[in-house]
Amino acid sequence: MLAGVAGLAAAATFHDSTHSVSSNTSHIFVDVEDTNGSDVTVTIYGIDSTGAETQVNQTTLNAPSGEVASYQYEDVNATKYPEYRVTVEGTGDAPVSVESGAADETSSGAGFDLSETFAIPGWVIAIIALAVVAGLLSANGNGGRRR
Structure with missing residues (x-):
């Protein structure tokens, strides 16, 4: 049983960023470039006015060499969570780049x-x-x- 546990690799954090939102924010976006075929886990946390974090979403992205994988979290609730934290973690090679942000609605x-x-x-x-x-x-x- 110990051999199975020893084979597990610890996840590395490739990206950790906090974004303020408003009533005009339509979504939180995450763009991950080139994970060399490895999966990365994107986790989004809502941060309330007291600073408490609640995981609101988690998904897996995979960006083959030279490509960008994107994700949008659209259930933004600025009243409940005035800030959102985005983390990208994985056990493989680090992505070439990771970007995240809060996008406002446009008209x-x-x-x-x-x-x-x-x-x-x-x-x-x-x-x-x-x-x-x-x-x-x-x-x-x-x-x-x-x-």
């Missing part, structure tokens, strides 16, 4: 925001808008002139 006025999904520079949008207007003007066949 484009239309009820959705594509800025995180599609990173399109403003000048590209302007060119597209001009092309659409030019296409509409020339679509009537007279180049936009009234008859």
Whole structure:
């Protein structure tokens, strides 16, 4: 029985960071780069106003060489936990990098925001808008002139 216990490796902490949240915080994110095929354990703790920590979530990530594995914890409750602590631990090689943070909600006025999904520079949008207007003007066949 002792041989089985001796074979267990102690987990190393690769990342330990605390993030303040507000009522505008949409999620806590964790990005882990290149774990060389080893699993890492991401644990998220809520920290209440007295400083007491409560584990609110735990998940496993694996980022093959050259890739990034991401996780988002979306059950953020700033009233109950004004801070969240993120740890990343594992028994394999250390990841190349680990980042975590609290992301605030964004609004484009239309009820959705594509800025995180599609990173399109403003000048590209302007060119597209001009092309659409030019296409509409020339679509009537007279180049936009009234008859």
